[in-house]
Amino acid sequence: MTRQKLEQHQVWIYLVAILAGLGIGSVAPNTASAFEAVLWPVLGLLLYATFTQVPLTNLPEAFRDRRFMGAVLAGNFLLIPLLVWALLVLLPDDPAIRLGVLLVLLVPCTDWYITFTHLGGGDSRRAIAATPVNLIVQLCLLPVYLWVFMGNAFLELLAADRIASVFLTLIVLPLLAAWLTERWAERRQDGEKIVGQIGWLPVPLLGVVVFLIAGSQVQAVAGALPVLGQVTGVFVVFLVAAALIGLALSKILRLPVGSSRALVFSLGTRNSFVVLPLALALAPQWQTATVVIVFQSLVELFGMVAYLWLVPRMLPAARTSVAA
Template sequence: MNEEKQGPTPTSADATHDHDHNHDHNHDHDHNLQPPSKSAFHELGPLDRLLALWILLAMIAGIVIGNFATGAERVLQRGRFIGVSIPIAVGLLVMMFPILCNVRFESLHLVLRQKRLWRQLGFSLVINWLIAPFFMLALASAFLPDQPGLRKGLVLVGLGRCIAMVLIWNELAGGDGEYCAVLVAVNSLLQLLLFAPMAIFLIGVVRHDDDGVRLLTYSVVASSVGVFLGIPLAAAVATRLGLRRLAGETWFDDVFMRWLSPLSLIGLLYTVVVLFAAQGRHVVHQIVSVVRVAAPLVVYFMAIFFGTLWATRRLGFGYRLGCVQSFTAASNNFELAIAVAVATFGPDGDEALASSVGPLIEVPVLLTLVYLVRGVGRRWDWREG
């Protein structure tokens, strides 16, 4: 695989040998490839198509339960697992596992041998782990100078590099599926190593937030990342490699994943309901805070996306690689941000509130960007290099 290779975007379920078999045929169309024109909205599944609506309804349901169900907050806080209540911990683990099962771990060793991949990885690392987190910190400081809790929640969102919906956005926009799978896998591993020290550095060192340093210890953050990313990641690797070998690739892709995939959305919605039920009264009195969190998030998604898209264009990347890099940079792992915020600061803290608003804003904004990047690609006549 290299930057010149193009063709129909493979999904995360495609077998590696299918890509090799079709390479020569796809090469004939390299210079004619155009951004797809079919509606991105209608290409989403029935559940993902209305994800923003489901999240909004889940938030409303949680607020209603928290305000009107007697004793709901006390019940939802029973039992602790790595600092998180058992009901919330279950939801966090369930929503991460199906997403990670879609990553093609079995082909990574082949892809990583390609020299051109390392240029893409280097570019991605700079954007995802240097520029994006510091940009989110700057926005949080500018928009929320008087709200340290909300600010810390946004910093956690900025550190969570997307390993989930980016696969969907990239496919809808016509990006390179294999490069996207590699970046997702690399970011999954890097989050285990970098999330905790960078969170402490940005909140404690850069912001000089003494309260944040006191609560946001390395052991707490590393434990949260290790459990809520490490456990589902290890389970996903074992499940994908094991079942594909025992039951076959076709059964795994067409049967098992079709059954498993909806559990991610169910886990996300369940987690949002429980989170907002646990802090229902708090949210009602913090509507202004929710709106204030939304503003820097919108600016972040738009600026990072189009800044990365412009940079890839100037560097001579093709349309498909530009899509991969831009959506990877602009998307965030809000599931992990929620997990760390809840484990570190508690479910009723402003940090958990800020991280929970993330998916409500990200989904409609990123879907809009799918439409925009298609239009930009056609307007620029952006073909493959």
């Protein structure tokens, strides 16, 4: 089993994990508190392992191709938020569901985005260079977007003490630890190998995380079932629209084929890992947001299977392009 094979088939791991968690949580509801206790350290480890795969020490390289970086930033942080705003009209008038959709669709992916770009024949080097920029910008802009879309309701959520502590312990500290790990690895002859070995962890750790979430949130899942079909439609429309935005931007900016494919995958993939801790930290009445985020990641993974077939056909290698 290679790491690429593991990442190719990760969706089945998550499906089995979710079904197993729901089954155990249904027949043994008293396990919910134990699952929640284990969830937080596993989630922290997942984010640390994920962040170590983001080249945080190579930020200057991202701006060497200004056209591609400009397309990634404009697409992810201007056009995609406008798309998400338009999609809100398709959602039920449930604040928790809307929050979950906003949290997950407003932030671009920084992990399996690189894998799918590589599998889809995109420019992996540019994809890798763009990930730390996407991560830093999204952490800065997500509160602004949520305030714009939710107004006072978001300000009330932000006032909760638990949100600040979770952001610090499960996002800032793993991010800092990952940066220190990368700096340490740069000084070692076998540093790249060590970071590569850590890269095996995100898929199995995410499988454990979704198992624990499913097992501890059975009631939230049951409560969300009536609207999951409607939410699925929104996520599918998002995937289609994001691909079209990527195609339009790449054509307008006359990006090379590899960069164009990387751009489409950047706009289509979202960062559910990073926003999960924030959703889990909310009061019980908001827990449907967690279910929505996990569900979106599954829809997205199936969507990426479609992207892997469609993107090379929409952006064939024989296309004439201007050199970067």
